[in-house]
Amino acid sequence: MDEASDEALMLRIARGDERAFRALAPRYATRAVALARRICGNPADAEEVVQEAFLRVWVNAPRWRPEALFRTWFYRIVFNLALNRTRRAPFAPLEAAGDPPDPAPPADQVMERAEQDRLIASAIAELPARQRSAIALTYGDELSNAEAAAILGTSASAFETLLVRARRALRVKLRMDDGD
Amino acid sequence: MNRTSDFLDEIIARHMHRDGAADEATAARVLKSLDGPLPRQRHSLFDHWPSLLLTRDFAPAWPRLAALCGVTLIGCMVGFMTPNLSVRKSSAMVIAEVDGSSLVFDSDPITGVRP
Known part of the structure; x- marks a missing residue:
């Protein structure tokens, strides 16, 4: 394993x-797949x-300049490609019902969680693509607002606004009554 | 449903991380597809032509080359951009508009005093 x-x-x-x-690609493959799936809606x-x-990373590598983190640059490529794909075909979560229930917890908890998963998947699917991306970068990849904003090509304050709107929209869709 | 923001955060986070195993399987397929021959990289022409010349001992002497290019550029700019100035026109102007004979034979062309 190359530790560079x-x-x-x-x-x-x-x-x-x-x-x-081939040493760099495995570092980001799973996270990139997760990000793309959260934006596109299907694996x-x-x-x-x-x-x-x-x-694209391979082909355009000679043009890359080490001015920004590779991760930010790569995630931005993934984000743009995923966004282009959702523009061509609407977001369609194939697995909105969630995973098969884990046999460990009680059946009522499993059913409740499955229902929550179904509701949140449906609510996230209805968000505009950029708000969905903001949710994915924050909750899925746990990036800082500054880095997520760089990936989306916007300012940190604009990203925070995007995130607040996304959360508000989710609360409305899930009929949650409290504020932030 | 009257829930807290923490609960919203919790179910979003849980939803985001629920397909970890499937994502790993997808990632493995992606990496396998990259095992084959990779396409040609896209190089910028300006990134590499000096090194190509260096390897062939055709390295340009940059200060002299820059000076030559600069002087050539200035010359071309002056030549092409100076208005109403050309060799043919200026010589025609001399022939047509200046009467040299008066300057030669007039004893004092400024005061008009004659001997």
Whole structure:
């Protein structure tokens, strides 16, 4: 396993080092798939998006400049590709009902959680793509507001506004009455 | 339903992380698809042509080259952008508009005093 930093690996990738590329890709594959799935709504689209994103990293590596974190740059590629895909085909969560219930907890809890999952999946699916992306970056990838804003190509304050609107919309859809 | 914001955060976070195993399987398929030959990288022409010349011992002497380019550029700009000035026109102007004979034969063209 290559322990070099992402940026050091990118410099090697820029010189055509395939080994560096194959060392860097696994670091972000799962997180990128998760991000793309949360934006696109289904794993098939997410798979294609992430594959395309990695190929773009490889092809455009010679043009990459180490001025920003690789992660921010890469997530931005994934975000843009996923957003383009949702513009072509509407968000369609295939697994809104959630995972099969875990046999460990009691059946009523499992059913309640499954119902919550179904409701939240449906509510998130109805959000505009950018608000959905803000939720995915904050709750899914647990990025800071500044980094998430950089990925979405906006300011930190605009991102916070986006997030507040998304949460408010979710509360309305889930019929939650309290404020922030 | 009257719930707290913490509860909203909790169910969003749980929803976001619920497909971890499926995501890992998808990621494994993506990585497997990248095992094959990769496409050609896209290089910027301006990134590499000096190094290509260096490897062939055609490295430009930058200060001299820059000076030559600069002087050439200035010359071209002056030549192309100076209005109403050309060799043909200026010589025609001399022939047509200046009577040199008066300057030669007039004894004092300024005062008009004659001997």
